[in-house]
Amino acid sequence: MKRRNTKNSQEVLEILQKEEAAVSHEKIMAQLEGVDRATIYRILNRFHEDGKVHKIVGDDGKQYFALCLNCGESKHVHNHFHFRCVQCNEVVCLDKEISLQMPEGYIAENFNGVISGVCKKCNS
Amino acid sequence: MKRRNTKNSQEVLEILQKEEAAVSHEKIMAQLEGVDRATIYRILNRFHEDGKVHKIVGDDGKQYFALCLNCGESKHVHNHFHFRCVQCNEVVCLDKEISLQMPEGYIAENFNGVISGVCKKCNS
DNA sequence: TCTTTAAATGCAACTATGTCGCAATAAATG
DNA sequence: CATTTATTGCGACATAGTTGCATTTAAAGA
Ligand SMILES: [Mn+2]
Ligand SMILES: [Mn+2]
Ligand SMILES: [Zn+2]
Ligand SMILES: [Zn+2]
Numbered sequence: 001m002k003r004r005n006t007k008n009s010q011e012v013l014e015i016l017q018k019e020e021a022a023v024s025h026e027k028i029m030a031q032l033e034g035v036d037r038a039t040i041y042r043i044l045n046r047f048h049e050d051g052k053v054h055k056i057v058g059d060d061g062k063q064y065f066a067l068c069l070n071c072g073e074s075k076h077v078h079n080h081f082h083f084r085c086v087q088c089n090e091v092v093c094l095d096k097e098i099s100l101q102m103p104e105g106y107i108a109e110n111f112n113g114v115i116s117g118v119c120k121k122c123n124s
Numbered sequence: 125m126k127r128r129n130t131k132n133s134q135e136v137l138e139i140l141q142k143e144e145a146a147v148s149h150e151k152i153m154a155q156l157e158g159v160d161r162a163t164i165y166r167i168l169n170r171f172h173e174d175g176k177v178h179k180i181v182g183d184d185g186k187q188y189f190a191l192c193l194n195c196g197e198s199k200h201v202h203n204h205f206h207f208r209c210v211q212c213n214e215v216v217c218l219d220k221e222i223s224l225q226m227p228e229g230y231i232a233e234n235f236n237g238v239i240s241g242v243c244k245k246c247n248s
Numbered sequence: 249t250c251t252t253t254a255a256a257t258g259c260a261a262c263t264a265t266g267t268c269g270c271a272a273t274a275a276a277t278g
Numbered sequence: 279c280a281t282t283t284a285t286t287g288c289g290a291c292a293t294a295g296t297t298g299c300a301t302t303t304a305a306a307g308a
Contacts, residue, residue, distance in 0.1 A: 004275045004284050025265080036287050041266065043285090059236035061185040061294080062265070081237075083230060094227065103218065105244030106207060112183040113205075113237040120229030128255050128304050149294080160258050165295065167256090185265080186294070 003046065008035055012043045013052075022056055022066035022082060022091040054078045056091065059114050064091045079111045085119035092119070127170065132159055136167045137176075146180055146188035146206060146215040178202050180215065183238050188215045203235045209243035216243070 003009075015028055028040055044065050047053040051071065056064045064082070071078065081094040094115070102108050127133075139152055152164055168189050171177040175195065180188045188206070195202065205218040218239070226232050 001284075002276085006275070006285065008286080037265095038267075038288080039286055045267095046285095057181070057183045057185055057238075059181045059234055061181055061187075063185075081224065083226075083232075086233070094224075096225075098222070100205065100218075100239065101220075102207075102239070102241075103244070105247055107242040107247055108207075108239045109210070109241035110183055111239055114181075115224065115226070115232045115235055117226075117233035118231040120227070123229055123231055125255075126305085130256060130304070132257075161294095162259080162296075163257055169296095170256095 003050070008032070008039060009043045009046070011035075012040065012047075016047075016053065016065065016067045020092070022054070022064035022093070024062055024064050024089075024091075026062075051076055056082050056114065057112055058082075058084050058091060059116050060084065066091075066093065077111075079113075081113040081115055083119065084114055084116040085122055086116050087118055087122040090119060090121075127174070132156070132163060133167045133170070135159075136164065136171075140171075140177065140189065140191045144216070146178070146190035146217070148186055148188050148213075148215075150186075175200055180206050180238065181236055182206075182208050182215060183240050184208065190215075190217065201235075203237075205237040205239055207243065208238055208240040209246055210240050211242055211246040214243060214245075 011032055012028060015031055016023060025037075025040055025044065028044075029035075029037065032040065044053065044063075047065070048055050051068060053065045053067055056066065058064055068076070068078070077097075079098045079100070080096060081098065082091050083094055084091045091114075098111070098113065100108075100111075135156055136152060139155055140147060149161075149164055149168065152168075153159075153161065156164065168177070168187075171189070172179050175192060177189045177191055180190065182188055192200070192202070201221075203222045203224070204220060205222065206215050207218055208215045215238075222235070222237065224232075224235075
């Protein structure tokens, strides 16, 4: 299925590029008035299918999306934690890559590590 | 707020004790026909407030509850990953405790690490 | 044991997040 | 410009979880 370059998907991409944190659907909605809810979800899911973004599920149960920066086309890993601030709701990457030994017979497909708490800004 | 020892909360506790995996609301519902949805949620949340159980949020966005075993009353840590099988939906603890250095100024309050994939049973 | 108190429950309504079907719109290609 | 089909808007739907309120019931006391 060939992708088309639409105003909406461009704008969502720009938002993702501008933000260095991982972005929620809600936050994108707020910056794109007039664009339908479902459309934004579809754009984000398309990006994810295409390997353009990571999808993180927070410990609030919500989805957050972040541009893939260090991911090659073939190997696509983001074994790092994210920090979610319970006050300002920012979700940032914690750079350190985690290597985790799986028990015999278990096949890991997705890594989803989230630490929540209070971020530097909100703390000080 | 003093807790009361009711048939329902006893039964939920028994289910949590019997299962070694982390349990979803859905799974408890299935084993306790006749008990209201909301009641089960409330019991689980009470257990969590009281520090009896861990609450894990899966990368499916759902909540899973597991009895606290190695948690003291005061120090209450469960810095370990959970593995969620995308086929059988079991959520098990991966024993190894993770120690993670927080960046300067960040206060960690909750650890939520989930690896999803295919478990040993479903794999073989 | 009877009475009192408030925690726990059932039920319905509600919120929130995300998905889907379908007709209308609009990129891309020639 | 005409054709094709990916994308969109809209409404409906699904699922997970929460909340208000009247009723029930565990627990403490008389
Ligand atoms: Mn990636
Ligand atoms: Mn614990
Ligand atoms: Zn913050
Ligand atoms: Zn399995």
